[in-house]
Amino acid sequence: MALSASDRLAAVRAAIARAAHSAGRVATDVELVAVSKTWGVEAIMPLIDAGQRSFGENRVAEAQEKWPHLRSTIPDLRLHLVGQLQSNKAAEAVALFDVIHSVDRLSLVSALAKAMKNMDKWPECFIQVNIGDEPQKGGCTIADVPALIAAARAEGLPIIGLMCVPPADTEAAPYFALLQKMAREQQVVQISMGMSSDFETAVMLGATVVRVGSALFGGRG
Numbered sequence: 001m002a003l004s005a006s007d008r009l010a011a012v013r014a015a016i017a018r019a020a021h022s023a024g025r026v027a028t029d030v031e032l033v034a035v036s037k038t039w040g041v042e043a044i045m046p047l048i049d050a051g052q053r054s055f056g057e058n059r060v061a062e063a064q065e066k067w068p069h070l071r072s073t074i075p076d077l078r079l080h081l082v083g084q085l086q087s088n089k090a091a092e093a094v095a096l097f098d099v100i101h102s103v104d105r106l107s108l109v110s111a112l113a114k115a116m117k118n119m120d121k122w123p124e125c126f127i128q129v130n131i132g133d134e135p136q137k138g139g140c141t142i143a144d145v146p147a148l149i150a151a152a153r154a155e156g157l158p159i160i161g162l163m164c165v166p167p168a169d170t171e172a173a174p175y176f177a178l179l180q181k182m183a184r185e186q187q188v189v190q191i192s193m194g195m196s197s198d199f200e201t202a203v204m205l206g207a208t209v210v211r212v213g214s215a216l217f218g219g220r221g
């Protein structure tokens with residue numbers, strides 16, 4: 001029999017707790033973001049009913065279709081933008097999201113800073129790092145991280161941590177360990193890493209935010 005959404009949520013939460021304890025951490029130090037991209041409101045509601053409040057989307061336009069209505073009925077939702085962001089969508093992203101995981105270049109920093117000032121709304125931001133140095137991937141280079149953090153802070157962005165998506169089909173642990181080391185060096189507290197296939201490893205290596213889609217929704221939407 002197929003598992004229900006609340007069964008899947010309980011299983012992911014239990015796995016996070018086990019991984020956290022095995023690393024001498026506590027489960028409450030890890031925020032679980034349910035990545036609901038491609039899934040409709042009928043798939044999202046059972047997770048909300050089961051107590052999930054943090055959700056992630058990778059496209060601004062798709063999020064605008066789903067979330068404003070849900071938000072008007074469930075005020076304590078926390079919405080995360082986990083996908084690449086075009087500068088011309090910065091204002092819409094600032095208006096809708098509580099957390100932006102994909103700050104990766106100066107032009108985007110400027111666009112976000114302008115939008116935040118205009119709206120006087122300051123979503124928490126992660127610097128996305130292209131940790132595997134892949135040409136097609138978003139994220140700034142490892143070498144550019146310190147300067148980008150400094151520039152973003154100078155513009156007033158609340159930079160709270162680093163985010164990465166390691167290369168597919170390889171062992172993620174070395175990339176997670178590298179991101180944790182970089183976060184320590186840069187003295188940022190939050191580390192957004194780990195997806196359905198590797199969130200336990202990420203938690204053991206210091207993730208404070210995991211972004212889990214298919215393991216919660218039961219496949220691809």
Ligand SMILES: *Cc1c(COP(=O)(O)O)cnc(C)c1O
Pocket residue numbers: 035037058082083165194195196197211212213214215
């Ligand atoms: C889709 C996505 C996720 C979730 O991926 P799953 O493998 O479905 O858990 C996490 N992070 C980002 C940036 C994504 O685009």
